[in-house]
Amino acid sequence: MSGIKLSPMRWFAILFVAVCILTLALPADPQTLKTLHLSTTTYRIIIVCLLIPEALLWYSVFYAYTKLQEYSRYLDGSKEHRAFQRISLGMGALAFGLVIPSVVSPLLNYVVIHNEGFRATANIIEHYLSLVVALISFSILRGGSQQLISSNRSIKGNLLGMRLFAIFFIVLAVFFSYTAIHTRRVGHNPYYMSLFPLMVTIIIPYLYAWFEGLISAYNFRIYSKYVKGVLYKQAFFLLSLGMVITVLGFIFVQFITSTYGARTDESLGFILVLVYLLLAILITGLGLMAWGTKKLKKIEEV
């Protein structure tokens, strides 16, 4: 009996419906309503306002995943095949990894409503879920981008680029570490962990995941810069630009939610504007990736 295989877009539809049902049908957390000074109705309206752009984001990432999957099939037998297979797998991990926490979170909140003692555990689960998504997807993307570089012997690294990358990462690492530890000390400890577990199981793994993501963005940039073929280069440039924007965007989103996510002193309006801005950046990056991949696919079709 053959297994039922669903296309990525069908998975998107199923997961989106599941998120809508869980988010809107389950009761809101009274603690959240109290913290944000919202009525249940206002809370639901805000949730719907956030669900729409989030749905666009999920659609974009699943669409980019679909296009990468289709393109990698055209490369069967070629030097770049395994690289693009891995890149599309990384994109798939990112796509599912984005939606699944939104399925899990309402369920965890539901448990918290009936058992306040579960709040810390729910919070820790959500943090680790986000972390695992970053670790898996960025590691696979880095592996795929490395294979892509290796498949083309004429491409070499750039020393100045590596130095700039190192400086950027060091600044990111120091700022994130300081902010996470400072938030734990002066806030209400949003991580529900003492210092050592926070450093070893949250800060270091996040930094490693972001390092992998940044390396993959850098590899895409290098490949785009040095690959031969005017028409191929034009198409790949869109894919690589989209990949760089997407990876940096996700890192920034995770940075913000990990360090400032528990703060309640910011106005709701400011938070919503920031969320919309971040979503717009991510959707733009994913759109560019899909566009570039479509152009690369066309080269294999004519």
Next chain:
Amino acid sequence: MEQPNNVYWELVGITNRYLGPATERFIDRQVQNHLNKDSKDITKKDVGELTDWIRGAVSLLTDNEKLVEEYIDQLRHLSQGQRNPSIKRQ
């Protein structure tokens, strides 16, 4: 194993400037679909026959007519036995 002939490598060298890593797949596809033979056996006469097909294919990939004509001119030189000195063999 039979090695590809010089015409094939010159065709690869010319096309590589435009299609990069997709070059050999593109050439194999064009030769298979329009000439029904192995691309490694391609001759200069075959290149002449393929030129219009390749022009049509590449025109679908870019609106830059100058770039397309530049590519096609190089193919014509190859089919007429005029070697482009800047082409390096793979």
